Amino acid sequence: MKFWDSHCHLSTPGRTIDERMGRLMEIADRVGVERVVLSMGLPPLLTNPTPEQLRKKNDETMEALLHWNHRAFGLCYVSGEHVEESLKEIDRCVAKGPLIGIKLWVAKRCNTPEVETLVKRAHELKGLIVQHAWQKTGGNPPGESTPQDVAELAGRLPEVPMVCYHAGGNWEAGTRALRPHKNVYVEIAGSNPTAGFVEMAVREVGAERVVYGSDAAGRSFASQIGKVLGTQLPEATKELIASGNLQRLLTPILKAKGMTV
């Protein structure tokens, strides 16, 4: 089964970005990962980047695509703390550049008007919109979104497809928070391969709204692929999660950019 990984970073070792990409894709090949979606440039990942840092991270992501655009896509890292500069980055990197959507992390919660502005602009460009979300037992840092925040944003913008990374971390609460919002896709990366995760996601939101991702290279491709292949779900359902749903989500922006897969 082929996998399209919706959630990767450049954290493999390497002296250059190209070496890091080579190593990432060498390992991806071993477990059937055909395509990867990158974001946030080189480590360290910055939780609350300045506008200058955002530009640098996006430059790094675009450099990673130079020799790998047949295997990799890139997202533009933006921040609700810097709306005007982030809008310029979307223009530079998505409208006029090679990136295919936006990544929102933990600088500002996504139920704010600032983030909504960025999401609307990305949607105008038909871009993929991904938002990190975790509901942590010990409490979240101030800028970190919960799945309930994503649900609030999705409710205000029902025509905008968006991906909630990590299924909200606490995936049992997350999938229920996101269930009513048919424009939200539940991504499964970056947590323990706890049995029952994907089965519950499929039960609650439907197979068409569950998307594979790993959070590699910090996470293992294998541990996250195991969440899909370890289920007893039908093969067709697994294929949707592994690659089909992400392909469908990316189709508008790829068409708009004249890219074929």
Added chain:
Amino acid sequence: MSTPIIDTNVFLGRWPFRRLPLDEAALLAKALRERGVKQAWAGSFDALLHHDVDGVNGRLAAMCQRTDEKLFLPLGTVNPALPDWEEDLRRCQEKYRMRGIRVFPNYHRYALNDAAFVKLLKLATERGMLVQLAVSMEDERTQHPLVQVPQVDLAPLVEVIKTVPGVRLQLLNAFRSLRPDLLLKLVNAGHVSVEIATLEGVAGIEELLKQVPVERLLFGSLAPLFYFEAAALKLQESKFSDVQDKAIRRENAARLMAR
């Protein structure tokens, strides 16, 4: 054909916080057999929270025997924070014929330099029993708010291990908190092994083998709490020799249990 697997980290019974797709012993046995597992070292989820440890161990032994005694090798629990735990250790070996024990210092609330734990290590070693130490069971970020259990602090173990010659200790679910420098100290301090259920990072085994001798690395899945495939695919994700592959899948575990 791949080398048959010894899975050193499975559980029977009910996980306290949700039902799991394979939490019936017969279903788990069938799934493990289908995936090439020839032996599975099994502890009990009940051991985390129950006070009647002997009741837990008795049920575990019976369940292993009843379900598939050639597959499941039971590892009873001893809680040195409870009265009369020495008797539990004795029963594990003499009554239930267990070849090792599994301990949960974080759920049972003791530190690894507590005198009772050090004594447990010594007594288990005198009996020739393997000790498996579960460093964690789940990500602390997703724990039930009323049952927030920290990762076991392994730092004191470096000195403790040196005081128990001949000890055979395996760490389970260690990698969320275990840093490479501490792992190296532990491996050098005595016969400490680890398994891969919570190992993360791409090509994680390949990277780990740059630091730790392959002899100390065992296969573990944490099934049925984790999807078995998550561990199995880690073998595919890393590149290593056939000799190393066999060692991790089976031979290291067989040697560790046989000693």
